[in-house]
Amino acid sequence: xxxxxxxxxxxxxxxxxxxxxxxxxxxxxxxxxxxxxxxxxxxxxxxxxxxxxxxxxxxxxxxxxxxxxxxxxxxxxxxxxxxxxxxxxxxxxxxxxxxxxxxxxxxxxxxxxxxxxxxxxxxxxxxxxxxxxxxxxxxxxxxxxxxxxxxxxxxxxxxxxxxxxxxxxxxxxxxxxxxxxxxxxxxxxxxxxxxxxxxxxxxxxxxxxxxxxxxxxxxxxxxxxxxxxxxxxxxxxxxxxxxxxxxxxxxxxxxxxxxxxxxxxxxxxxxxxxx
Amino acid sequence: xxxxxxxxxxxxxxxxxxxxxxxxxxxxxxxxxxxxxxxxxxxxxxxxxxxxxxxxxxxxxxxxxxxxxxxxxxxxxxxxxxxxxxxxxxxxxxxxxxxxxxxxxxxxxxxxxxxxxxxxxxxxxxxxxxxxxxxxxxxxxxxxxxxxxxxxxxxxxxxxxxxxxxxxxxxxxxxxxxxxxxxxxxxxxxxxxxxxxxxxxxxxxxxxxxxxxxxxxxxxxxxxxxxxxxxxxxxxxxxxxxxxxxxxxxxxxxxxxxxxxxxxxxxxxxxxxxxxxxxxxxxxxxxxxxxxxxxxxxxxxxxxxxxxxxxxxxxxxxxx
Numbered sequence: 001x002x003x004x005x006x007x008x009x010x011x012x013x014x015x016x017x018x019x020x021x022x023x024x025x026x027x028x029x030x031x032x033x034x035x036x037x038x039x040x041x042x043x044x045x046x047x048x049x050x051x052x053x054x055x056x057x058x059x060x061x062x063x064x065x066x067x068x069x070x071x072x073x074x075x076x077x078x079x080x081x082x083x084x085x086x087x088x089x090x091x092x093x094x095x096x097x098x099x100x101x102x103x104x105x106x107x108x109x110x111x112x113x114x115x116x117x118x119x120x121x122x123x124x125x126x127x128x129x130x131x132x133x134x135x136x137x138x139x140x141x142x143x144x145x146x147x148x149x150x151x152x153x154x155x156x157x158x159x160x161x162x163x164x165x166x167x168x169x170x171x172x173x174x175x176x177x178x179x180x181x182x183x184x185x186x187x188x189x190x191x192x193x194x195x196x197x198x199x200x201x202x203x204x205x206x207x208x209x210x211x212x213x214x215x216x217x218x219x220x221x222x223x224x225x226x227x228x229x230x231x232x233x234x235x236x237x238x239x240x241x242x243x244x245x246x247x248x249x250x251x252x253x254x255x256x257x258x259x260x261x262x263x264x265x266x267x268x269x270x271x272x273x274x275x
Numbered sequence: 276x277x278x279x280x281x282x283x284x285x286x287x288x289x290x291x292x293x294x295x296x297x298x299x300x301x302x303x304x305x306x307x308x309x310x311x312x313x314x315x316x317x318x319x320x321x322x323x324x325x326x327x328x329x330x331x332x333x334x335x336x337x338x339x340x341x342x343x344x345x346x347x348x349x350x351x352x353x354x355x356x357x358x359x360x361x362x363x364x365x366x367x368x369x370x371x372x373x374x375x376x377x378x379x380x381x382x383x384x385x386x387x388x389x390x391x392x393x394x395x396x397x398x399x400x401x402x403x404x405x406x407x408x409x410x411x412x413x414x415x416x417x418x419x420x421x422x423x424x425x426x427x428x429x430x431x432x433x434x435x436x437x438x439x440x441x442x443x444x445x446x447x448x449x450x451x452x453x454x455x456x457x458x459x460x461x462x463x464x465x466x467x468x469x470x471x472x473x474x475x476x477x478x479x480x481x482x483x484x485x486x487x488x489x490x491x492x493x494x495x496x497x498x499x500x501x502x503x504x505x506x507x508x509x510x511x512x513x514x515x516x517x518x519x520x521x522x523x524x525x526x527x528x529x530x531x532x533x534x535x536x537x538x539x540x541x542x543x544x545x546x547x548x549x550x551x552x553x554x555x556x557x558x559x560x561x562x563x564x565x566x567x568x569x570x571x572x573x574x575x576x577x578x579x580x581x582x583x584x585x586x587x588x589x590x591x592x593x594x595x
Contacts, residue, residue, distance in 0.1 A: 010385050014397045017382060021401045021460070024415050027426070043426045091307035094300050101296075106304070113315050115513075115579050117521040119544075120568040121318030123325060123551060123561050128318065147314035150307055179299040208408035210524040226408045230528060233414055243418070250411050258406050262399045 025251065032056055032244040039240055056245030060232070063242070066249055068221055069228030076138050076224060077207050080145040084202050085195055086188075087146070088153035089161075093183055096158045097169075113151035118144065119211055129216055136220040144212055149202035156201070160194040161187065196264040207254070225250055319572070325565035336562065343566035357567075359538055360546040361574075363451055367542055368519040370455040371462075376511055378459070379466025384496070386467070387474040398471070402464035409461065413528035416457045420444050444529065447539040454540050458525055462518075466511045473507035474500060506587070513582040520575055523548060543571050 030046055031039045038051035045051070060066055095107055118125075125144060126135075134140040164187065172182050213227040223231065229250045236242045329339040347353050382401065386394050404412060420427050420443055428440040443453040477500060485499045523544030526534050532549050534541035547567045553559030 007391075010388060010391070011393075014382070014385055014401075017378075018397055018400045021404055021463075024419055025404065025407070027419065028415050040424065043424060043429075087306045087310065090303040094303035098297070098300050100300055106308075109316075110307070110311065113311060115517060116319065116572070116575065117517065118315045118318070119521055119523075120572045120575075121315065121322045123565045123568060124318035124321035125314065127321075127561070128314075143310065143314050147310050150311050150315075154307065180302075183303070204406060208410075210408070210410050210527065214527075226410050229408075229414075230410050240418075240424075243414070247411055247414055251407060254406055254408075255403075258403060259399075262402075263395075 025255075028244055028247050029251065032241075032248040036241055039244070053241070054245075056239075056241030056243075057249070059236075059239065059242040060245045060249060063236070064228065064232045064246075065221060066225075066228065066246070069223050069225045070253070072138060072222060073207055073225040076141045076145065077203055079138075079142050080149065080206050081199060081203050083142070083146045084149040084153045085157075085198055088150050088198070089157050089188060089191055090183065091150070092154045092157035092161055093187055095154070096161050110151050110154055113148070114155065118148045122211070122215055126215055134216075136217050136222050138217065138222055140216045141212055141224070144216065145202075145206045145209075149198075149206070152201050153198045156197050157191060157194055160191055160197075164190055196261075322565045323569050323572070325562055326569040328562050328565075330560065330562050343563055344570070346563070347566055347570065353563075356538065356541070356546060357570075360541045360543050363540065364520055364522075364542040366451060367455050367458075367522070368516060370452065371459055371515050371519055372512065374456065375459040375463050376466045376508070376515065378463050379511070380470055380508075382463070382467045383470035383474055386471050398468070402468060404461045405464035407461070409458075409524040410528040412457065412461045413525045416460075417444065417529050420453070445536060447536045450530070450536060450540045454526060454529060457529075458522070465514070469507055469511055470504060473504040477503050509582065509586045512586070513579065516578045516582075517575055520571060520578070543567070543574075547571060 027043065031043060033047040033054065034045075034051045035053045035055070038045065038047070042051075047053075091110070095103060095110075129135050129140045132140075134143075168186055169182050172186060177185075207224075208226055209224075210226050210230060213224045214230075217223065218227065229246050232246050233243050236246075326343055327338060327340060328336045329343065330336045347357050385391075386398060418424060422428070422440075422442050428437060431437050431440050441449065443449045481499060481503075482495055485495050490498065520543060522542060526540050526542060526545050527548070530540050530545075532545060532552075532554050534545045547564060549557070549559075550567045551559055551561065551564030
């Protein structure tokens with residue numbers, strides 16, 4: 001099969017854009033491992049025997065609690081995701097499976113949160129968290145993120161639950177199985193493929209968010225990694241080794257996870273779009 | 276849909292009183308409704324309520340009606356900043372609509388070409404920046420565009436455009452454009468993916484039929500594919516609108532809460548933050564902050580209504 005010249009042009013365009021998309025990230029990663037002199041003398045060069053150093057990372061670990069921030073982000077993201085999936089699936093199940101008064105109205109009410117950003121309620125959220133004594137706790141962040149993630153999760157999970165064959169639950173009902181057991185033993189295990197889609201839309205924004213950590217948990221060692229990096233760079237702005245190293249530490253875990261799971265993430269995103 | 280539902284089965288053998296709301300439905304719904312209402316809907320409503328109050332130094336609040344909004348729109352100390360932020364936000368949005376969604380559409384067209392080798396690799400890699408935190412992206416570009424490091428001017432020189440370089444993030448005339456393009460660079464993956472998925476959904480028969488009828492590639496795009504993906508372009512537009520009028524992180528990371536130089540990158544999100552928390556000499560005001568948030572809410576709702584009743588309806592009539 002001969003390659004048409006048009007195809008070559010397409011590939012050149014796509015390769016150029018890919019370089020534009022990845023170049024800046026690559027540049028940060030390679031320079032994080034170089035000496036200050038090499039960062040300025042040869043920014044595009046890969047680190048070699050003379051220029052390789054981890055001094056930036058040493059300084060980051062000596063001067064900040066990166067491990068702790070990472071742990072905070074992990075806790076907030078994982079707990080939020082588990083709650084969103086569990087609580088969201090319960091609500092999605094109730095709204096798609098049962099017909100009752102106010103069903104449509106409730107669905108509409110829950111849909112408000114898909115479009116209206118919860119951030120605009122920050123003044124009241126902060127007041128509430130102060131009253132509940134939850135400022136500078138991870139609980140405050142988790143509660144807000146669950147409220148923020150639920151509407152879209154309910155929509156996605158609802159569409160997914162509708163596709164599960166009705167025979168399964170009807171058979172269970174004939175056997176006198178309770179509605180709770182039908183949900184927890186039959187439906188919940190079946191929705192696991194939809195979790196990837198929900199994860200794309202809820203985990204990434206939660207992990208990357210700056211606004212709520214800045215407002216609700218800016219101190220007391222409860223910073224998330226995004227806020228931690230922001231505060232660290234604010235202090236060490238002239239220390240290029242440390243700045244590049246802290247950026248690399250923030251990028252690396254997301255990069256690894258993305259490359260491992262990108263297939264599911266991309267599929268989730270395109271599947272969500274089709275609906 | 277209308278077959279025997281659980282509630283009717285249940286109510287005959289478990290729940291004795293038929294008129295009562297089935298308890299298991301309430302149990303399934305309660306946690307979601309409670310958290311969502313308490314931490315999402317209530318704060319939004321309470322924010323609107325707070326915007327009608329004014330607080331003094333002692334912390335006492337009194338009802339002032341629409342006075343906060345009058346201050347925001349008329350008082351010379353406030354209105355200049357508000358209109359500046361709104362104008363900048365509109366420019367920010369316009370740049371996203373044209374550049375981000377334009378490039379996204381172009382990339383999606385290329386990626387949806389039949390039998391393209393390596394398509395999923397391109398998609399995965401081009402989408403990568405979208406996954407990273409806006410804060411991280413902001414710092415990355417701040418370093419790259421930093422004249423001290425000099426990597427941007429030397430790269431430009433390599434392609435013969437060395438004379439164009441300037442401290443883009445530091446100049447009042449170019450800062451907003453530069454910040455917008457950084458955001459475009461990061462989020463181009465989202466329109467690309469959504470439009471790509473829509474293009475894949477177009478049945479091949481339609482395209483084949485058009486080709487057989489003698490339509491060239493350009494006419495196929497313009498008269499067959501574009502009309503069919505218009506609903507997706509509508510979704511992309513409203514998502515861009517809401518995200519842009521709610522943006523904050525990038526400007527805060529690159530320029531701080533003051534959105535310099537001289538407020539030239541100030542958008543509604545940073546204006547809201549400054550009003551709420553205060554900066555330098557100005558004391559933060561929760562009630563004025565609530566007024567700014569309410570104004571943002573109104574702007575976003577107007578956008579959503581235009582989309583729902585203007586764009587989406589017309590598009591559906593157009594395509595089906």
